[in-house]
Amino acid sequence: MDLSDFALVPGPTEQRLGQRQLVDYRSEREDCLRWLLSFGKDPEKAEGYAETTVGSRIYRMDHFYRYVWDEQDHYTTSITHDHADAWMRELAYDDYSDAHRDCCQKAVMMLFKWRAHERGGDEWDPEIRFSSGSKTTVPRDFLTRDERKLVREASLEHGSVPHYNNVTPDERDRMKAYLAQRFEKPKTDVTKADWDRANGWKIPSLVGASLDAGLRPIEVGRAVTSWVDLENGIFRIPKEESSKNEGHWRVSLSDRTIKMLDRWLDQRATHELYDGRDELWLTREGNTYGSSTLRRLLHDLCDLAGIDYEDRQMSWYTIRHSTGTYMTREEDLAAAQAQLRHKSPETTMKYDQAPVEDRQDALNRMG
Numbered sequence: 001m002d003l004s005d006f007a008l009v010p011g012p013t014e015q016r017l018g019q020r021q022l023v024d025y026r027s028e029r030e031d032c033l034r035w036l037l038s039f040g041k042d043p044e045k046a047e048g049y050a051e052t053t054v055g056s057r058i059y060r061m062d063h064f065y066r067y068v069w070d071e072q073d074h075y076t077t078s079i080t081h082d083h084a085d086a087w088m089r090e091l092a093y094d095d096y097s098d099a100h101r102d103c104c105q106k107a108v109m110m111l112f113k114w115r116a117h118e119r120g121g122d123e124w125d126p127e128i129r130f131s132s133g134s135k136t137t138v139p140r141d142f143l144t145r146d147e148r149k150l151v152r153e154a155s156l157e158h159g160s161v162p163h164y165n166n167v168t169p170d171e172r173d174r175m176k177a178y179l180a181q182r183f184e185k186p187k188t189d190v191t192k193a194d195w196d197r198a199n200g201w202k203i204p205s206l207v208g209a210s211l212d213a214g215l216r217p218i219e220v221g222r223a224v225t226s227w228v229d230l231e232n233g234i235f236r237i238p239k240e241e242s243s244k245n246e247g248h249w250r251v252s253l254s255d256r257t258i259k260m261l262d263r264w265l266d267q268r269a270t271h272e273l274y275d276g277r278d279e280l281w282l283t284r285e286g287n288t289y290g291s292s293t294l295r296r297l298l299h300d301l302c303d304l305a306g307i308d309y310e311d312r313q314m315s316w317y318t319i320r321h322s323t324g325t326y327m328t329r330e331e332d333l334a335a336a337q338a339q340l341r342h343k344s345p346e347t348t349m350k351y352d353q354a355p356v357e358d359r360q361d362a363l364n365r366m367g
Contacts, residue, residue, distance in 0.1 A: 001034055006055055008033070010062050021075045025065075028077050032114045033058065040110065043117055049110075060107035070221075070290040079115075081124050084108050088128045090291065093317040094216065101130040141312045142321035148211055150305035151319070152256075155207035157304055158297075164195045184284075197271070201264035206281050206289075207301070208257035209235070210316070214323035217316045221288035223280040225265065233258050291316065 008029045037048040068083045091101045112124035179194045180187040227235045235251040294316040
């Protein structure tokens, strides 16, 4: 079977895989593609899908794999139903068209159909169902005004340690042991600079920028130092780096966040981890931030702030949704559209809803 007309390994995927990973992934895709074309539509009758159908959906399957790699921080072909449901939740939260969501879901269902018949396991029954004619999804969870303040304040506390000169010798010895473990170095190599590093401005600047700009997880990972315009108090996101690739964006930042970014840029220049790197924020391992890393960070901040998230979908998009909701309340849909970088005003309409505390105040005033 000639598969030369199909994009087995699209460019973005080829660029991120090593040679052996590339061979493995290509083999995985070839096996899937051959089965879909020969048996996919009705395995019992050996009836395959049309080439046009398979051709359009394999791109979205590839996007799904890359999403899983970002979530897991490594290459894998061991995709699960949980991965698929997590991607659907992200699609539901973000400003994609209903038609795009529907096509992505059908592509993943097709992928798991192949895996169920050829690799064992079950076909996938999504917990969220999309259709091209459905109404725009309304965000179900967002941070309240008070929670936004608590999360910002928690970012100042996250990972901090007492000042080097404000502890007893015994306390200093215990803190050196803690910092040695945290920074993965011998205790004898811990210096005062490591204390300053523990109290750095990376996390506060990342959280502040996300609260102001409603940064998507992928934008946190793509952010580079050239985005920061301290003089004008904005992020300048070029077209080629914006997650939707629709145009250049000038995104407003609060005075408080600008000060945090200024301090972080000064500190960043002193960290060896960032030598020769343009990324604005990196994890301790030198990786860019992804959805799962940011979700864990937000959960840590909520724990510090005393915010209960047990029955809430508390992902990084929760921050973005709060920015859209309150920008709409404070200004208007046009301001929210510009701040969140939406191409279509219809996408921003989902933020035109009264937060629960505003509705409660209205009821109290109504008597």
